[in-house]
Amino acid sequence: MKHLRKVNGTAERLMANASFTIADGASPLIYAAGEWTLDGGIIEIDPEIRRFAETTLDKPLTIDMAKVEALDTSGAMILQRTMQACGARTDRDQPLKGFVNVSEHHRILLEQACEHLVSCEVPERPASFLIVLERVGKGTEEILDEALHILSFVGAVIARMADTFRHPRRFRLTSVVYHMETSGLDALFIVGLMSFLIGAVVAFMGATVLADFGAEVFAVELVGISVLREFGVLLTAILIAGRSGSSFTAAIGSMKLREEIDAMRAMGIDPLDALVVPRVVALLIAVPCLAFVSAVLGLIGGGAVCALALDIPPALFMARTQEIIVIDNFVVGMVKAPFFAFAIGVIGCYHGMMVESSAEDLGRRTTIAVVQSLFLVILTDALFAVFFMELDY
Amino acid sequence: MAPENVIEVRGVTNQFGSHVVHQDLDLEVRKGEILGVVGGSGTGKSVLLRTIVGLQVPKAGRVEILGKTIYPREASAKELNEDIGILFQDGALFSSMTVAENVMAPLREYHHDISDKLAQEIAGMKLSLAGLDADVGQKMPSDLSGGMRKRVALARAMAMDPAILFLDEPTAGLDPISASKFDELILGLKESLGLTIFMVTHDLDSLYRDCDRVAVLADKKVIINAPLDEVQQLNHPWIQEYFGGPRGRAAQGAKLAFGSA
Numbered sequence: 102m103k104h105l106r107k108v109n110g111t112a113e114r115l116m117a118n119a120s121f122t123i124a125d126g127a128s129p130l131i132y133a134a135g136e137w138t139l140d141g142g143i144i145e146i147d148p149e150i151r152r153f154a155e156t157t158l159d160k161p162l163t164i165d166m167a168k169v170e171a172l173d174t175s176g177a178m179i180l181q182r183t184m185q186a187c188g189a190r191t192d193r194d195q196p197l198k199g200f201v202n203v204s205e206h207h208r209i210l211l212e213q214a215c216e217h218l219v220s221c222e223v224p225e226r227p228a229s230f231l232i233v234l235e236r237v238g239k240g241t242e243e244i245l246d247e248a249l250h251i252l253s254f255v256g257a258v259i260a261r262m263a264d265t266f267r268h269p270r271r272f273r274l275t276s277v278v279y280h281m282e283t284s285g286l287d288a289l290f291i292v293g294l295m296s297f298l299i300g301a302v303v304a305f306m307g308a309t310v311l312a313d314f315g316a317e318v319f320a321v322e323l324v325g326i327s328v329l330r331e332f333g334v335l336l337t338a339i340l341i342a343g344r345s346g347s348s349f350t351a352a353i354g355s356m357k358l359r360e361e362i363d364a365m366r367a368m369g370i371d372p373l374d375a376l377v378v379p380r381v382v383a384l385l386i387a388v389p390c391l392a393f394v395s396a397v398l399g400l401i402g403g404g405a406v407c408a409l410a411l412d413i414p415p416a417l418f419m420a421r422t423q424e425i426i427v428i429d430n431f432v433v434g435m436v437k438a439p440f441f442a443f444a445i446g447v448i449g450c451y452h453g454m455m456v457e458s459s460a461e462d463l464g465r466r467t468t469i470a471v472v473q474s475l476f477l478v479i480l481t482d483a484l485f486a487v488f489f490m491e492l493d494y
Numbered sequence: 495m496a497p498e499n500v501i502e503v504r505g506v507t508n509q510f511g512s513h514v515v516h517q518d519l520d521l522e523v524r525k526g527e528i529l530g531v532v533g534g535s536g537t538g539k540s541v542l543l544r545t546i547v548g549l550q551v552p553k554a555g556r557v558e559i560l561g562k563t564i565y566p567r568e569a570s571a572k573e574l575n576e577d578i579g580i581l582f583q584d585g586a587l588f589s590s591m592t593v594a595e596n597v598m599a600p601l602r603e604y605h606h607d608i609s610d611k612l613a614q615e616i617a618g619m620k621l622s623l624a625g626l627d628a629d630v631g632q633k634m635p636s637d638l639s640g641g642m643r644k645r646v647a648l649a650r651a652m653a654m655d656p657a658i659l660f661l662d663e664p665t666a667g668l669d670p671i672s673a674s675k676f677d678e679l680i681l682g683l684k685e686s687l688g689l690t691i692f693m694v695t696h697d698l699d700s701l702y703r704d705c706d707r708v709a710v711l712a713d714k715k716v717i718i719n720a721p722l723d724e725v726q727q728l729n730h731p732w733i734q735e736y737f738g739g740p741r742g743r744a745a746q747g748a749k750l751a752f753g754s755a
Binding site (some may be wrong): 138139140144145147148151173174175178179182206209210212213214216217218219220221222223224457458459460461 | 576590592608610634652685
C-alpha cells in the first residue's frame with residue numbers, strides 16, 4: 102500500500118504551483134508537478150523537500166517529471182540536489198539517473214544543474230569572547246599603525262613643502278589659489294554668519310547670568326575674550342574640517358580609485374606635490390584669514406546684542422573691549438589657526454591617499470578624516486590652552 | 495512561422511542637448527538569438543542598450559520587451575527587471591558585498607522569503623555556470639581580476655533566470671584566451687538555457703563566433719540587422735572599412751579555421 106502526501110507551493114499564479122507528491126514504497130518515488138520556478142513557489146516547498154531528503158538518505162529515489170509544466174535553473178537545482186542527497190550520487194556521466202518522463206527542454210536544465218551543483222556556503226562566524234578580544238587587539242594595532250603612518254605622512258608633506266622653497270618653480274600657484282577659493286572664500290559667508298550668531302549668543306547668555314551679580318557690563322569682556330581667544334578660530338577650524346577636510350578625502354580618494362594617482366606617479370609627478378601640498382598650503386593661508394573674519398564678526402555679534410538688548414552702547418563696548426588687552430587674546434587665537442589648518446589639510450589628504458579598492462572604503466575614510474581632524478583640532482586647542490596658561494599669557 | 499520578436503524598438507529618437515544620437519531608429523531582436531550590435535565610437539550603442547532596458551528615456555518612439563511596453567512607460571520597472579539581466583561594461587558589482595552576496599542580491603530582492611541555504615545553493619550554481627569556483631563566493635569584488643569580475647557580473651545577471659541577457663562589451667578588456675572562453679560561455683548558456691542575448695561588442699571574433707545576427711549602428715539608425723554574411727555584402731563605407739580592415743579579415747580567417755576544425 103502506498104501513502105500519498107502532497108506538498109503545495111503557495112505563490113499566486115495562473116499556472117499550477119510547484120508541488121510534489123511522495124509515494125512511500127520500497128524505493129521512494131516523487132511526482133513533481135506544476136511550475137518548478139522561483140515564481141512558481143519552489144521557495145515555499147524547498148524546506149519540505151529538504152526535510153524529505155534528510156529522512157530518505159541512501160534510498161534510490163525516482164522523480165517523475167511528467168506533470169512538470171515549467172522548470173528553471175533553480176527548480177532543476179532543487180530536483181538534482183534531492184536526487185543526489187537520496188543516495189543516487191549520480192556520476193556526472195549520468196545526470197539523468199533516477200529521473201523519468203523528462204522532456205527535452207527539462208533534460209538540458211537537469212544536466213546543467215547536475216554539473217553545477219555547488220553551494221557557496223557562507224561560513225558561520227562563531228560568536229565568542231575570543232572574537233571580541235581579537236577585534237579589540239586588531240583595532241588597537243590598527244590605531245598604532247595608523248598613528249605611525251600619519252606621522253610619516255606628515256613628515257613627507259613637510260619635506261615636500263620645504264623642498265618647494267629650494268625649487269620654487271615646482272610650486273603650483275594656480276592650484277593653491279583654486280583651493281584657497283573653494284576652501285576659504287566660499288566658506289566666508291557661513292563662517293562669518295556662524296561667528297556672528299555665536300558672539301550674539303555668548304553676549305546674551307553671559308549678560309543673563311552676570312545680571313544676577315549686577316555685573317551685566319562684564320558681558321563685554323566675556324565676548325571679547327571668548328571670541329578672540331577660542332571661538333573665532335575654533336569654529337572656523339571645525340567648519341573647515343567638516344567642509345574641506347572631507348572634500349579633500351573624497352576628491353583624492355576617488356582619484357585613487359580611478360587610478361589617476363597611479364597615472365601621475367607613472368608620469369613622474371609626485372602626488373604629494375600635485376595634490377597634497379597645494380591643499381595644505383591653501384588651508385594654511387585661508388584658515389587664519391577666515392579665523393580673523395570670524396573673530397571680528399563674533400565681536401560685532403556680541404556688540405550688536407549689547408547695543409540692542411543690554412543697553413551697552415557701541416562706544417562703551419569698544420572702550421571696554423580695548424581695555425581687555427585685545428592684542429594678547431587676539432594673538433593667542435590667531436597663532437592656533439595655522440596649526441589647525443595643517444592638521445585638517447594633512448589628515449584629509451592622508452585618508453584620501455589611503456583609500457583602497459572600493460567606494461565603501463572611500464565613504465569610510467571620509468568619515469574617519471572628519472572625525473580625526475576634529476579630534477586633532479580640539480586636542481591641539483587643549484594643548485595650546487595649557488601652554489599659554491603656563492606662560493601666563 | 496514568423497520568428498517571434500522579444501524586443502521591438504520603433505522610431506526611437508535620443509537626443510542630448512542639441513546632439514541627436516538616434517533618429518527614428520528601429521530594431522527587433524528575435525527569440526533565442528544572439529544579436530551583436532556594432533558601430534563606431536559615439537554612435538550610441540550603449541545609449542541604445544540603456545534605452546531598451548529603461549535606464550534612458552527616449553525623446554520619442556516605442557520600446558517593447560516581451561510584449562511589455564517600456565516606453566511610453568507602462569510596465570513597472572520591477573515587472574520588467576525580473577525578465578532581463580544586464581552585464582555592465584565593468585561589471586558594476588556592488589563593492590560593499592561579497593561575490594556570493596552580489597549574486598544573491600536580486601534573489602533576495604524579488605523573493606524576500608528565500609532561505610539562506612537555498613539562496614546560497616542557487617548562487618553557487620550560477621557562479622559555477624559562469625565558470626567560477628564556489629570558493630570565489632567569499633571574496634570581495636575588489637579582490638578579483640577583470641575577467642573574474644565579468645563572470646561574477648554574468649552570474650548576477652543570470653540569477654533570476656532572465657529571458658533576455660544584455661551584455662555591454664562583454665569581452666572588452668579581457669585577454670584573448672579569457673575572451674574566447676567568455677564567448678564559449680555565452681554560447682553555452684544560450685544553448686542550455688535558451689536565452690536571448692543582446693550584445694554590444696567591438697570584438698570581431700565574438701561577432702563571427704557568437705552572433706546569429708548583427709545590427710550595425712550608423713547615421714543615427716540601425717542601417718542593417720541581418721546575419722553576418724548579408725551585413726558584409728552591404729555597400730556602406732563604414733561597414734566595408736570595419737569588416738574589410740586587417741582586423742576584420744583576421745577574425746574572418748579565424749572563423750573559417752574554427753569552423754573547419
